[in-house]
Structures are given as structure tokens and as C-alpha cells.
Amino acid sequence: MTHIWQLPITIEQDSFVFHGVEYTICKKLDRWLESGAWWLGEPMLEFVLVATKPQGLFEIAITPQGETLLYQSFD
Amino acid sequence: MTVSLHTHSAYSLLDGASLPRELITRGSELGYKAMALTDHNNVSGVWEFQRLALEAGIKPIIGCEFTLFDGSHLTVLAENYLGYEKICRYLNSTHKGDNNLPTGDGIFILSGCRNGRLQRLILQKRYREALEQAQVWARFWPGRFFLELSHDQLPRTIEIFSALTEIATRLSLPTVATVDVHYAYPEKFPVHDALSCVRLGIKLNDVNPERSFNNASYLCTESELKERFGSFPKALEGAYALAEMCEVEPLRPPNLLPVWPDADEKLASIAWQGLARKYSPTNKQAPARLQHELQVIATLGYSGYFLIVYDLVSVAKKRQICYQGRGSAAGSLVSYCLDLTQVDPVAHNLVFERFLSIERSQQPDIDIDFDWQKRNELWDYLEHKYGHEFVAGICSFHCYREDMAKNDLLRIGLPDKLIPSFIESFYGLPRHIATHSSGLVISSKSLSSHVPLIKAVTGRTIISLDKDDVEEVGLVKLDLLSLRTLGALAEMDLPVKADDKATYEMISSGKTLGVFQIESPAQRSLQQRIKPQNFSDIVSSVALIRPGPIKGNMVEPFIKRQRKEEKITYLDEELKPYLEKTHGLIVFQEQVIQIATALGGFTPGESDRLRKALTQKKREVELKEFRDLFLARALDRGTSSETAEAVFDLLQSFAGYGLCEAHSASFAQTAYKTAYLRCHYPAEFFGALLNNQPLGYYPPQSVLWEAKRCGVKVIPLNINLSPLATMGKNGELCLGLNLIKGLHDPVLKAISQKRPFHSLAELDFISPAQLRPLVLAGALDSFSSSRRSLLWELWGTKSIPGDFTPWERFLREMMVLSLSPTAHAMQFYRSQLPAATLTAEKALKSPGSILFAGQILRPHRPPTKSGNPVVFFVMEDETGQVDVTYFPRGKQLPIREGGIALVSGTIDKERASNLLLNDLTYLGAPRQV
Ligand SMILES: [Zn+2]
Numbered sequence A: 001m002t003h004i005w006q007l008p009i010t011i012e013q014d015s016f017v018f019h020g021v022e023y024t025i026c027k028k029l030d031r032w033l034e035s036g037a038w039w040l041g042e043p044m045l046e047f048v049l050v051a052t053k054p055q056g057l058f059e060i061a062i063t064p065q066g067e068t069l070l071y072q073s074f075d
Numbered sequence B: 001m002t003v004s005l006h007t008h009s010a011y012s013l014l015d016g017a018s019l020p021r022e023l024i025t026r027g028s029e030l031g032y033k034a035m036a037l038t039d040h041n042n043v044s045g046v047w048e049f050q051r052l053a054l055e056a057g058i059k060p061i062i063g064c065e066f067t068l069f070d071g072s073h074l075t076v077l078a079e080n081y082l083g084y085e086k087i088c089r090y091l092n093s094t095h096k097g098d099n100n101l102p103t104g105d106g107i108f109i110l111s112g113c114r115n116g117r118l119q120r121l122i123l124q125k126r127y128r129e130a131l132e133q134a135q136v137w138a139r140f141w142p143g144r145f146f147l148e149l150s151h152d153q154l155p156r157t158i159e160i161f162s163a164l165t166e167i168a169t170r171l172s173l174p175t176v177a178t179v180d181v182h183y184a185y186p187e188k189f190p191v192h193d194a195l196s197c198v199r200l201g202i203k204l205n206d207v208n209p210e211r212s213f214n215n216a217s218y219l220c221t222e223s224e225l226k227e228r229f230g231s232f233p234k235a236l237e238g239a240y241a242l243a244e245m246c247e248v249e250p251l252r253p254p255n256l257l258p259v260w261p262d263a264d265e266k267l268a269s270i271a272w273q274g275l276a277r278k279y280s281p282t283n284k285q286a287p288a289r290l291q292h293e294l295q296v297i298a299t300l301g302y303s304g305y306f307l308i309v310y311d312l313v314s315v316a317k318k319r320q321i322c323y324q325g326r327g328s329a330a331g332s333l334v335s336y337c338l339d340l341t342q343v344d345p346v347a348h349n350l351v352f353e354r355f356l357s358i359e360r361s362q363q364p365d366i367d368i369d370f371d372w373q374k375r376n377e378l379w380d381y382l383e384h385k386y387g388h389e390f391v392a393g394i395c396s397f398h399c400y401r402e403d404m405a406k407n408d409l410l411r412i413g414l415p416d417k418l419i420p421s422f423i424e425s426f427y428g429l430p431r432h433i434a435t436h437s438s439g440l441v442i443s444s445k446s447l448s449s450h451v452p453l454i455k456a457v458t459g460r461t462i463i464s465l466d467k468d469d470v471e472e473v474g475l476v477k478l479d480l481l482s483l484r485t486l487g488a489l490a491e492m493d494l495p496v497k498a499d500d501k502a503t504y505e506m507i508s509s510g511k512t513l514g515v516f517q518i519e520s521p522a523q524r525s526l527q528q529r530i531k532p533q534n535f536s537d538i539v540s541s542v543a544l545i546r547p548g549p550i551k552g553n554m555v556e557p558f559i560k561r562q563r564k565e566e567k568i569t570y571l572d573e574e575l576k577p578y579l580e581k582t583h584g585l586i587v588f589q590e591q592v593i594q595i596a597t598a599l600g601g602f603t604p605g606e607s608d609r610l611r612k613a614l615t616q617k618k619r620e621v622e623l624k625e626f627r628d629l630f631l632a633r634a635l636d637r638g639t640s641s642e643t644a645e646a647v648f649d650l651l652q653s654f655a656g657y658g659l660c661e662a663h664s665a666s667f668a669q670t671a672y673k674t675a676y677l678r679c680h681y682p683a684e685f686f687g688a689l690l691n692n693q694p695l696g697y698y699p700p701q702s703v704l705w706e707a708k709r710c711g712v713k714v715i716p717l718n719i720n721l722s723p724l725a726t727m728g729k730n731g732e733l734c735l736g737l738n739l740i741k742g743l744h745d746p747v748l749k750a751i752s753q754k755r756p757f758h759s760l761a762e763l764d765f766i767s768p769a770q771l772r773p774l775v776l777a778g779a780l781d782s783f784s785s786s787r788r789s790l791l792w793e794l795w796g797t798k799s800i801p802g803d804f805t806p807w808e809r810f811l812r813e814m815m816v817l818s819l820s821p822t823a824h825a826m827q828f829y830r831s832q833l834p835a836a837t838l839t840a841e842k843a844l845k846s847p848g849s850i851l852f853a854g855q856i857l858r859p860h861r862p863p864t865k866s867g868n869p870v871v872f873f874v875m876e877d878e879t880g881q882v883d884v885t886y887f888p889r890g891k892q893l894p895i896r897e898g899g900i901a902l903v904s905g906t907i908d909k910e911r912a913s914n915l916l917l918n919d920l921t922y923l924g925a926p927r928q929v
């Protein structure tokens, strides 16, 4: 199942906490850029697809200001 | 080292946001060594791209991104001209449904962007099939097939790269790194995205897989490339290596000019024969000039081209097709001796250098107007004679202007506040190709190997290159224009006597409605004031009402000097020989050349470049250089710096927006012919005008009523008696059934075969839909006095007594004929107008304040020197036309085409009976009709 979260998270030393569980990034699987609705002033976002321990697959978005959002999770 | 092997320009129509110039400028800033142009399925931008790249010191590589039959993409680069030919041939054959990809020497094939066939298979995880396809291609293009790693910051890029690298290893194929560039700078991404929405016909809010995902498709810096391809350094090296493999020599097409054995001798022989026919043996000037011109033409290699044009007009002559050479070609004695043009350039002292000069080595541009109904026949002749493969039309790229950009941007839903900046970004980008140009080229080699071709809706083959690029490829353009006036002249086929006094008198009195080029209000006012006495007065007047002389403030002084109300002076006595015929003023483009030659010591070629710099925008730097050069040289030659500056300012104010004298002379000749015919054969003249509509400045109703005012008797329509086409003869103008809109040719033919008819019942072979306009036009009036009853009968209903009112009849005649043989709109208003209202005829003879009523025609708002708005229009009633000038101050009166109004104003006797508008009231429908 895919869930779209768009939750602000803090990543410290390759780890972040999500729903009370601490995940550690073990591999960056993919990276890409995605433009938002630029005509409405939305910024370009950088996306990273990461595999974690405990086992999980997350899409993390990084804004131009360096803020990170947990964008999607895949079960 | 940095290279780009995959670059789209704006010639990937609506899929590229940068013109070649911007790409090359950016590439040059970033130190690119080589750049390949790979537009989608076309090579329209290659010549511009190559020229600019060479100027910037970047190695240009010519290529194309093909879309294969399954919709997948493939990048193809030309190693050399052979490869370019193969690309052209492939693209040109796909229009015929051919799908044989080019092979062998000269080309390099790259597996394409993310839309490539291999990449698509990889994204679907069909790795084995991807490998097999790569294997097939590697065998098909041995040593010339490359796996393209195209990095566009999209998801799964690394996955694709890894799979392609794996294939590369297994099959020992090289990889090359690319970015699928669609704009020069990342900031241009929104522009590209907006263009894509226009292309796809969607709104910005719509989701569409064809739109780009992010702003990564720009020209990267070297470090950005290293970052994108960090894990695949071999691909970067592969790209440099491939760029190196392409030939250093830029692409140069072979000579495509039509060659003829002994062309120089043949041309000379025909020209000398022409000279002998046209000039007396005592004329010393003509032979020397002909010798010189022939030499220039031979040196530049254009003799064959002249022979082609000569052959074409010979055919036109044989088939009795009216034609008239125009433009700068009319300044050539060779053109005149070959009968390409009809104005004597020696007698009128027309300048040859404006047309051709060795140092300029610009291609000759021969424009010929043909009878509009016969032009296609001549085009067919050329295709037939030289072969379809060798003759093609040229197109024009319609580039974004403000209005078009605004419309498109509004349509895709761009927020208002962003529109101005986007208009600027869109400006100048090609939007679509227009194929209806009059220009064509004839080549000595099969065009499909050398230039991109498309098929126009008309079925003609068209070269999809800008006209400057057509020149760069070495093809010479021939313009076959169509002119309705020539159709009208051909139809009349009447003798015209030169220097006819009555004709000049008629022109001087401003009675020029229908006369070619001098019928507009501005022209007719000019004619009344300068009162032309001879042909060259008409030549000047044709050129005078143009932006150049108007902006250069030449018109008023010209009129005053012509009327001997102002002394003729010259800024410098040395200019007298060149400006004498125009009373010391600059009216023609050639005079710019002559002045620069005389005062600035410019060579003819330099002078012509100056003329161009004066005409074209964005040439300020060049113009400044010319100014300095002109002043320095003039000073050297003993002219005072004040005078030199004044002369240069004069040249600049003229700004080159004038006509060339040769062209004016051609037009003036047609103007004189039509004026002569109007003067002596009014019925024939106005009949021919009505048959060749739309033509000229005024609507058919105005033409018809002018005929009436000239004493021509108009015979209304009658199904049994009217000719099929309108015919004027001996003072009678018989309206033709062809004037009736909605009546098709087969019906006309049947009518002419089956008439006479005595009742509606006998017309049962005509559908009611086509009978209706016949009734409304009055062509069936002999069956019944009531047109309304006829309509009832037509629809099978029992007729109800009564008829249309005269006003209703009139409106219906206007609807189906665009004219009314018996009524003028103003006649219906006469009884309701104030008693003091004058008719046009009386108004023109009544200086001072007047009241006048008429129908408004042709309002226009020209730019003025002062910037204050002004509206010019014509007001017409049954007795004539009055030209009106309106300066809107304070309250703005709306001026509407076709509106019927009562106006007050002042008739200015000095200004050729022009009415200066004071107030205007629109009249609704007439009260008693
Ligand atoms: Zn592509």
C-alpha cells in the first residue's frame, strides 16, 4: 500500500522518526526533481527514495529551503 | 571538455524554448566545444544553428531526433554532409509513409531519450527484449550505434543507466552522455512548459504525460554534467569521443543553382537582342550598362537563373497571361531587355546595385506579379518542366508576436500577473509554419536530399526553411505573386496610350476610385494637390505615401515644392543630380544608396548595407559604425561636418521605410494603365473590377456607384438576359450572374444552357437554397413583381400578397450581391435628414461649416509623428465620397465601418476637400421605407 503523508520530518545522521519509530536510511535508491505548479508559485522539489531499517521504503521530498517532508511510504 | 549531443531549439515547434542564438550564446559562455542540434523530426534550424555556432567557435553537429512508427525516439547525428543528406531523405520520405531508417556511412545513431525504445523496455523491466533490440540495432548500424544515457533528473534514471551500461558491456557498445536539452537556462523551464501546454492544447492545471516533469533540460555546466554522470564517466568520455568523430568541416551544400551549358552566352545574346529592340542605336548609355550588368550576373553565377525566369515569362506571354516584374529587379536593364520588367531603367535612371552587386553577393530577388487566376498555371508549368523533385515553394515561420502570445497564454490559463513576462519570452519563437508563400525555388539537384520538405494542403512541396536559410543553402528564390488588378487588366485587354492628358486631369481631380495604388483617401488627396503631369510624378506619389517619407517629413515639402510654393534646396549641391527628380527630397531607397556613394564615398555594396542597417532593427551598432564612416569620409571629401551630419540624419529619418524607385515605377505603370482605362473605358473598367473582387480599397457597392456617377448605365440582373460574368461595354455595365453569392458553377452553366425561362416552375433543376439568392438579387423579377411572393412560391406555399419594402429589398440585395444595382443606402435617409444637409457632391464644393450624411467606410488610425491619435475614413452617399479626418479630443466618437451617420464639420478647400469632423450622430434604420 502507498500512503501519501507530506509530513515535515527531521533527518539527523540518516535517521528520522515516523509514527514513533526511528528509521535509519540504509540506501538511497533513486533521486529526481519534480516541479510543482510553478504558475501558482510552488517550488521545485527534490525527491529521494530510500530503503530503511527497520525495513521500509520512503519517499522524502526536500524543499529549496532544505526542509524535508516525508512524502510517501510504501508497505 | 563539454559537449551537447542532444539539443532542441525552438524549431522543435512549441517544444523548445530557446532559439538557436540563445543556445549558442549559452553554450559559448559555458565553454562548450561541440553542440548538436537535434530537433524533433525536422532540420529547419540547422543552417542558422551552424552559422551561429561557427561564429561562436563551437563545433556544430547537425542531427535530428526521429520519432519512429511506434512513437519511440531515436537520436541521429550527421558525421558529414552525406549523413545530413541521409537524414533529409529519411525525413522527406516519411511523409510518403516510408520507414526505412538511414544506414551506412555518414550517420551516428544514439538510442534516444527516455522515450527511446530501449529505455521504454527497461522501464517496463523487459530487459531481455531491450538487449535483443540493442543487438538488432548494433548489427544494423555496425560501429555507429551508441547507447544514450540521457540524464534529466527523472525517477528511475539510475536504473535505466545501469541497464544500458549492462547492455553496453554485453554487446561491447559505447555509451554517450546527454541531456535532452529543450532550453538554454533552467529558468526557461516554465516557458517550455507553457509552450508544451499550447502544443498539447491543454491548460496548465491539466495533467499530461507529454509535459516535462522538472527544469533539468537545460545546458549544464561542466561540473553539473560531472555530477549527473558521476557514476558513469565512460558515457561522458563517449560523448566527447563521438563529437570528435563528426567532421570538422561544416556542412556545405553542393551548388544547387540551375546550370545551363553556355548560360552566360545565351543570356547575353537574348539581352543584346532585347536592347536592340528597345533602344535606338544612338543610345550610348544603354549598351555600356548592359555590358556591366551581364558581367556582374555572370560573375555571380546567376545567368542560368535569369534564363529560367526568362523562359517563364516567355510562356506567360505565349499564353497571354498578364504579368509585371516588381521590386528591385526593375532596376536592372537585363531584366528590362528580357521583358521581365516593363519600366525602362535607363530612361528613369534606376539603380542596378539595389538589385545585385558583386561585393554584396546577395542573391537576386526577382518578384513577378501574375494575373491571380493564372499564377498556379505557371507554377504547374515549372513543376512539369523541371520536375517535382526540383521545384518547391518556400514557407514562412510564423513567430510569436504580442497578440498571438497573449491569446495562447490566456488559453492555457496562465495567471494574469505572469502574462507580460511570458509574452516577452514567447516573442520571436516560431509557432507554426505557413505554407502559402508566393516564393519558390528551382534546384539543379533533387531537393529531398538537401533540404527539409513538407507537403502543403494544396499538394505543393514546400521547403520548411526560413527564407534567409533558403539563400544560405544556395537556392535562389523566385516570387510568383498574384495580383487581381492584373486579372482585371487581362480581362479588359484594351489598348493604353501613354502620356494621356485626360488621364492626368482625371487623376489630378482625385477621381481615382478603383485605380491601382492611388485610390486611398491619402493618395487621392495627394493627387489633387500635386496634380501629376507625367509618369514620374505618379512614380513619386506611389512612393510618397509610405512610412519612410511620412516619418522623414517629406510629404508636405514635396507637395509645396511640386506646386512651386516652396524653394527647392539641397543640403549639399553635390546631391542635386540624385534628388532633382524628387525636388531635393529623399523619396526612394535608391537615393539613399546614391547619397551615400556621392557624399560618403561608399562603394555601392557598402551603401546597400547601410540601407539595410537603416531598415532593420537591432542594427544600432552597425548603424553607428556607418555614421562614423560616413561623417569621416564626407569630411575628407570637403563637406562640412554640419552638412554631413544633417544628411545622415535625413537618411536615418527616412529609415529606409520607403519603396525602391524601380518597384514604384512598376506599380506606377499599372496605376497609369488602370487610370487610363477608367478615364476612357469606364464601363469596361468598373466591370472588370467587379469581376475580380476582392480588389482594391473599396467595397463592390462603392465601385458600382462610382461607375454610375461616371455615367455608366447599370443593367440589373435578369436570369434570361444577364451574362454569366459581369461585362462592361460601350457605356453599359451588365451585372453578371456570378455576382450572386451561393450560386454554384454547375447551376450557372445549366442556366446558360437552358434559358429562357418563363416561370419558377421551369427552374426545378435548381435547389430552393440556390434559387433564393436568385430571387433576392432580383434576377427573377420578370416572373413576378413581388420578390416575397416568389419566395413563398419557392417554398411551395400559397403566395401571400405584398412585397418587401424598398429598404428590405435593398438589404437583401446587399446580402446576396454585396451591391445594389438600384439603390444606395443613403437614398432611404434623405427625407429624414435636416434640410441643411448637403450631398457629397455639393459638400465638396462648399468650403466652411457643413452638415453631411453618409455611410462610413474604411476607418483607420495611422501612427502619427506627434503621437496624437487621428482617424481617417471615407463617407459615401449616392453622389460621391467625402474623405473625413477626425482628431479625437476629449469625448471619443466611435467610428464604425458601415455605420450611417449625420456629421457636422468643416470642408477645407486647401486640403483637397477634406472634411474635418466636428460631431457625428449615428442614424438607426431609416424611418420611412
Ligand atoms: Zn525525445
Ligand SMILES: [Zn+2]
Binding pocket: B006, B008, B065, B113, B180, B181
Ligand atoms: Zn529530445
